[in-house]
Amino acid sequence: MSHGQGEAEAAPPRVTASVPVGVPPLWAVLQRRLFDALDEAWRAFARRYCAPDGGLRYEGPSASRDGADDFYEAFFNWPTLYQLGGADDLLDAAKHHWLGVTAQLTERGYVVDEFERGYDWFHLGESMLLFYGICAADPGDEHFEARAHRFAELYLPSSPTGNYDPEAAVIRAPHNGAGGPRYGINEEWASYGTGLASMRPYGLPLRDLPGISSWADLADPANAARMGAAMRERIGRGDAVVNLAATSLATNAWLYGHDDRYRDWALGYVAAWRRRAEECGGVLPDNVGPSGRVGELHGGRWYGGNYGWTWPHGLYSVGNAAVIAAVNSVLLTGRTDGLDIGRGPLDLVARHAVTGAVTDTEMSISDRWYAELGEDAARPTLLVPNRYADGGWFDYQPPQLALPVWLWHAGAAAEDAERIERLRAAGGYDWRTVRCFRNKEEAGHEAPWLAYLRGENPDYPTAVLGVALAQVERRMALIAADTTTPGSLDIHHWQRHNPVLTEALLHLTTGTPQVLYNGGLLPLRLAYEDARRGRPGLPADIAALVDDIGPDRTCVQLVHTGLTGTRRVVVRAGSFGEHRIETVRLDTLRSGAAGPGYPGDPRAYTAPETVTGTRELPVGGPRLEVELPPGRRVRLELRLTPRAYPAAHHRPARPAP
Template sequence: MTPDHHGDPAPQRITATVRSAAPPVWAVLQRRLFDDLDTAWRTFRDRYTDPADGRLRYTGRIEDRDGADDFYEAFFNWPALYLLGGADDLLPAVKQHWEGVTAQLTELGLSNDEFERGYDWFHQGEALLMFYGICAADPDDPRFRDRALRFAHQYLPGSPTGNYDPARRIVRSPHNGSDGPRPGLGPQWDDGFAEDQPGMRPYGLPLEDVPGISSWNDLADPELAARMGRHMRDRLGRGDTAVNLAATALVTNAWLYDHDPRLSAWVLDYVDAWRERAERHGVLPDNVGLSGEVGEYHDGRWFGGHYGWTWPHGVHTLGAAALVGAVSACLVAGDADRLDLARRPLDQVWKQRRTGLLADLPAAQRGAWEPLLGEDATRPVTLVPTRVGVHGWFDPQPPQTAYWTWLWWYGQQDQDRERLDALAREAGYDWSAVHAFRNKEEAGHEPPWLSYLAGADPAYPEQALQMALAQVRHRMALIAADDAGPDEIDLHWWQRLNPVVTEVLTQLTTGAPQTLYNGGLQLARVRYDDLDRGRPGLPPDVAALVEELDATTTTVRLVNLSLTRTRTLRVRGGAFGEHLITTAHWQITPAPEAPDAHAYGLPAPDLAPLSAAVDGNALHVTLPPGHEIRLRLDMRLNASRPRHQSTPTHSRSTR
């Protein structure tokens, strides 16, 4: 286990001496984005939430198990914005919304004891992003700390919920939560899986081997629809499924408070159980029966489980769950040894790649990929089969670059860099292009960001920030035009109108990809604390840009746009203080002279290099008005035990 290096008694203090001759365009755009987002979240709050307790304005009923995630997803990235430097009152607003929505879901019958009663972890992971963000933003809040521990304990051996079987190392049901293992998939499907579901039709049959059912149209027969429902209940609604790996983030989030060994032991035990199954079968299976056997309800097949390889999303679901599990295990173990779990599903589809046209794909898939590829959508691109069923691999789509990016970014291993380089080399589209789109996960701009980090796309920060600003404006226009009443709201409507965008800010300021949407923790190469105001995030007027990163160094540029105020901040290594900063390198202006009022030209200062040992998780940086600094930080990744970072104390008044 890596040692603790938190709370260093005397962090290195650095003062910027280089004046910014002109504000960098990216810095001005970044601060404008912070300002616009401050207006945007308030507008959304006023339009869609109840001021009394923060719940969403909704008067409908929910008759099945689905829906809780949609309520939380309306705010999924609001805590992330606060951690990056959003408004002071954003955090209390987010907490109010979480508590109001949780009470609302309890009234609707979806939650018990403040936690989902029992649903799949594809959706629960989405719902918990908001909660994880609150815990990271304010770990000193005892209410959310207690909730984090209580929620995690639901999955430990001996929990009254009975979610986990320690002898067979399985979660006992695909639907699980505060009510324990929840049999079947709920009345929505157990009572009959009919063909009149336009949202599910593109995914095809949930089970391909039900007697008498060979096509979607067969489900129009009520008897066959009922038969499919019974098979789904008895086969998809029992045993463990790989998407449950996302529950490891819930337990890791609780472990980050005080390193309870029971929590870390569960994460490692559960992840290692899936690694061992993958090793035995040579592939990552998606289902385990209650006896502990892979394929128990699928004639011995390693595929076919709920939210698994066959239905509905394939590698989209399995890739995310495997990454969440692998990264969670690596965090608690302090190494990168378990990333093999995340490599499995990506390698499985990549080795079967081929070249094809998006025009040949079903319309539902084209609609998702065309905005992401822009003009390149008409050219041949690399496609991978995303699903496998009894008839073989199918459903080809372009690889989801976020998963390969996360794999390389977390471990910084050569083999994963090679995987990423092969993906870029064979993609068939321009990785440097910044396309104006925003999907549900608010991800997908990894290629141009990676091109920028590699030095091939220096314009990315400005282009990406302009794109983000345009996305905020677009959603503000949608909100202004929305005249739907609370009884007309589609449960996904709030997600589509959420005007908070954080992908680009996360990339540029923290040097990390956007958080994995299906239940990932918010990680960072560097994180900031505003020491003047005693809170996390960048101070007002300060912009940050991570320009380079590799396995041993990170280069970040900090700019103070204020003309009158000095800003003081702390730069941490990692989201949870897990990276050790060994040495800092920067440039200074030796013995600066007072500006000459008689000179017509702008001064060009002489610069000299300077280095200082840090040997801790953090350093303090003072930015006088109109000054900037470029820090090259030598780092030892994952050298310290990660921990939720407490709110910093004030260093001085801002006035």
């Protein structure tokens, strides 16, 4: 079995850090403290909420289709923390919980042969984040590699599940999985009435049924039954645009050994949706009927499908799926032309933007914006429509920055950088402000991070690390104060208590945005390996800070915060090894004008002046090894050729002597 290129690569060039740390930078101290705090925190979570077999302690009811994602989401970012440098036993813990939850959900009827029986990819994508993270953190695990292939096979044209119709180029139902197309909707929605109070903010699922023009009309049982029947017939069949997130399954499998069957299916499926967008005048539709015709079940409308432009989330679901597919296209081809499918929805809503305050605007998801904007929620700012129905655009909200940021991250194209700049210029708030919150996606700090990379927010590293530590502290306090029992807690309870945070570490150590929560893979801009120990992540005592990013350049500081033990760090340009480092420029220590240089004469009361210079060396490969003696630091300016190699899962090299 292939495990990528890791074992076949030549030993990377090595440089040695020589500049004394001196006064330790606060960001480096806080970063290492965060690693330590997270190590304590995930263990506390596991003790409180997990059974010995790895499953979650839960004795409550099961919904007919919804809910499996919530079990996996409790651990969604644990493998990522390991990949960044978390505890040695964290990877085994993540696998243990994946296996335990999978067995638990199998018993409850959600899972068949280790994969969900059938649900929409807005939620399936959330379920898969833990699995994708394990695959990326340990591509050498043959059991998870076999699962990756088996899960991707479910959507190939040859699969006996029948999920995919190659003639119409459609996934046959919005709910799909190991059991094949799962037609219909949640059984709880068979009568879709006003008793479903949690769905009220999203309004009517279908808006063209005679006699049902408002939410209040669903109080009539007859109307509720008609709505449920129409949803089953029209929303429960055909293809939905959120199924684009299934391309992550195929891409993840392809990354193991470049089996072109997976690549060809994913690219062909994305191409089918691109053609549909062209047929709709550049608008990415949200629904396709069984025959492959847009609007077949919705009176010819390009909107109205499950988790589509009209209901329940609009851009929040459509945009995520489109950008996930766009990023996967780049990984599969090494080209950036596939980013257009993700750009289209963002540019579409931007053409209908308005200015308004969050506090004065009716929107379906407001709580996230009150947290993200704080007092600025009352200031006029750019709002884009998230949804569309017969009456036009509605549900105006601030732009979800993660989407344009991921397009920029994937391709480094000027047009994607310009799109972000337009959003910044039109925003009515200061992008430098770092607020203390954590949302479901563990995202939302993109604006101050981008301001930092522009050189306008120098305090961002310490501020966001402080926020992360405060959020870990709060989650630990919530766990300590929690008196719920397995039979009384809500299935979202674990997500709200998960104390593992990775957004700040991803920004600072790798130069990467937080993963797209509805099923994205996580191609890191920079990845690290502990050369002595042969495992992913930063070694003990080492802190990293990506402080500048360009289309062909990444700059990172590495600091040894300890007092003993030389560390050897392998820096990889792209966690999937896709970029080539052409040269590295690094700062070096020179001897002082007088005397022997650092650390100087022991009889002196102060260290000698530190004089630094720079040197540039060729690299010519995807990796560079950096030796860091205790109390030393280095800044690396890596000049890159982006996407020079096929993306692949990579195993760390064997431990160096």
